[in-house]
Amino acid sequence: MKVEELKFVKDFVRITHDAWLKGWHERNGGNFSYRIKDEEVAELKELINETSECTPIGVSVPNLANEYFLVTGSGKYMRNVILDPEANIGIAKIDEKGKNYKVVWGLINGARPTSEFPSHLMSHSVKKEVTNGKNRVILHSHTTNIIALTFVLPLDSKVFTRELWEMATECPVVFPSGVGVVPWMVPGGAAIAKETSKLMKEFDIVVWAHHGTFASGETMDLAFGLMDTAEKSAEILVKVLSMGGKKQTITSDNFRDLAKDFNVSLPEKFLG
Ligand code: 2HA
Ligand code: ZN
16 A cells, blocks of 8 residues: 555545646645544555654644654645655654654655745644544635735625625625635735634634735535635626626625525624
8 A cells, every 4th residue: 555545635635636626726836734533544654654854833733742744845836736646745743742743755856845835834723623633624725816816805704704794695604604704914924824723723814915815624625615616706796796786785684594594693893
């Protein structure tokens, strides 16, 4: 058995390919990570090498101590993952303090996990805590239409949530807690990681102004599906704005009716 043949690795590779086909991952844009389940780690044990050197993460994530992550590589192209997984993705193990990681499989020839590993890990840390360990996936994509909207809408969570909810009836059901917004910040470091993870306490989807989107989920399908749904909604909004703006829309009372029938709770702050 090779690592590439394990089900969770095959699923991960398929999502990277689908995300490339969506047009969200030009060049080395975007990155993807999955917190590997204990039973999957057990399958890996014979196939990995834990002797490599430790590297500081740059942030502290004590509740992720000793966890294993499947992650895309820094500078690697999402479109190349399917052609050569071992060169473009890898498995990183977090140390017992949650401060360092080591690469235990893949990312051959000295490659490193994504430059956004601090943002991924801090978001994983928050999501693990607030979901009782259920949430395992973080996807960062350069979603064209959501990025476009960050140039014309106020960079405000209430505005983004409401506008994206209104553009497709499924949206409040798919992301009932709404959308977080981080103002423009330098990517790749601890500061943007902290801001993103703070918003991840409340939201499953966080927009980085003039840059892209972070989506989280319990499964790879759910994280990908969330990104896809929000980005499609943004595409509809771009079209609506291009046609002169809304002439009618879904009302707050419509949303309240939807919430009742679909058994979701929509925060009143987005319905005012
Ligand atoms: O991997 O997307 O945010 C390149 C990026 C940085
Ligand atoms: Zn990016």
